[in-house]
Amino acid sequence: MKKYLSIGLVVVATNLGGCDQKDENNLVSAPQVDSKQLEAFIEKVLGRQVFVDGGKYLMGDFGAEYGTEGIQYDANVNSKPLHEVELSSFSISKFKVTNEEYGFYLLANQLPFDGVEDKIAEYTNSKRMRSHPKLPAHIDWYEADKYCSWLGTVSGLPFSLPTEAQWEYAARSRGQFIAVATDDGTYKITDDLYNRDGSGGPEGVNISTIRDREEFAKALGWKVDGLTSLPVDQYPPNPLGMYAMSDNGFEWVSDWYDPDYYRTSPVMDPKGPLAPVYKGEETANKYAKVMRGVDVADARWGGGFNVRRRYNPPPPLMLLRKVYFGIKIYA
Numbered sequence: 001m002k003k004y005l006s007i008g009l010v011v012v013a014t015n016l017g018g019c020d021q022k023d024e025n026n027l028v029s030a031p032q033v034d035s036k037q038l039e040a041f042i043e044k045v046l047g048r049q050v051f052v053d054g055g056k057y058l059m060g061d062f063g064a065e066y067g068t069e070g071i072q073y074d075a076n077v078n079s080k081p082l083h084e085v086e087l088s089s090f091s092i093s094k095f096k097v098t099n100e101e102y103g104f105y106l107l108a109n110q111l112p113f114d115g116v117e118d119k120i121a122e123y124t125n126s127k128r129m130r131s132h133p134k135l136p137a138h139i140d141w142y143e144a145d146k147y148c149s150w151l152g153t154v155s156g157l158p159f160s161l162p163t164e165a166q167w168e169y170a171a172r173s174r175g176q177f178i179a180v181a182t183d184d185g186t187y188k189i190t191d192d193l194y195n196r197d198g199s200g201g202p203e204g205v206n207i208s209t210i211r212d213r214e215e216f217a218k219a220l221g222w223k224v225d226g227l228t229s230l231p232v233d234q235y236p237p238n239p240l241g242m243y244a245m246s247d248n249g250f251e252w253v254s255d256w257y258d259p260d261y262y263r264t265s266p267v268m269d270p271k272g273p274l275a276p277v278y279k280g281e282e283t284a285n286k287y288a289k290v291m292r293g294v295d296v297a298d299a300r301w302g303g304g305f306n307v308r309r310r311y312n313p314p315p316p317l318m319l320l321r322k323v324y325f326g327i328k329i330y331a
Helices: 035-047 099-108 126-131 141-155 164-171 210-219
Strands: 004-006 049-052 055-059 083-087 090-093 249-256 289-294 309-312 323-325 328-330
Touching (some): 035 099, 035 141, 055 164, 083 164, 090 164, 164 289
Parallel strands (some): 004 249, 249 323
Antiparallel strands (some): 055 083, 090 328, 249 289
16 A cells, blocks of 8 residues: 655645744744746745635535435544534645655755655655655655745745645535546546456546556566556646545645544534544554545545545554645635
């Protein structure tokens, strides 16, 4: 299983006040790149933002009440109860942050890459995957938060990770009852069969399959089989214009994880618990942040990834899984 960083998702939100400015380590020094390069970089980042009109929606597992199958999409109770949320307008990046973007940030600040994959000696192809400019950046929550703070510093705009309420609202194309964030809310794959040796199988039409990932890795000479991610724009976006929110890696959001938060969530612009709440044996007794999305998609598993909640400590424990990050910017 893969866990990357999502800014492995992408948003800047309207009422968050940007990244946490209390941690001085989040504020980086003046950039070490040419001013024209920096200006072009900021322009590119801003050009990838999608403006999202605020509004009300029912957040959580809507499957039993409003899903086409009439059954819950998630067996876990942490995606329940279904509850009303109202969000202010915000802008959110249409793509997960790429290696190219994150690499520019490292270069600008003369920082070494210290991603989670570096801590796994046996993951020999990690550097190769980081070298591909259009693959999602694979970093932990703290690194994602610092990247957002740097963007805020150099742009003068309030960049931050999205809240999970904003993430779900965007994945569901402004809160519609859509289970997966594809172009039409369904999985579309070819009907190719697997060969006797287990190779082949269906290709993705609007979302990735194991075959797609294996063939991508093989074409580049990477011996990682289906464990690789894919370019951030490989498949069509959802109706709102967001790419790969239901595959290609989990995404960090700003919220601390609380399994019961949906029962006490405020209606207006919820931001998650004010302080760390949950830790357990599965998190090595460390407080956890919320992750949204999914590492890899498989049409045989069904949908519901727009409402499912995952969690992990800010430095992930399951380092071979993909967690990406998204950035948001106040409108």
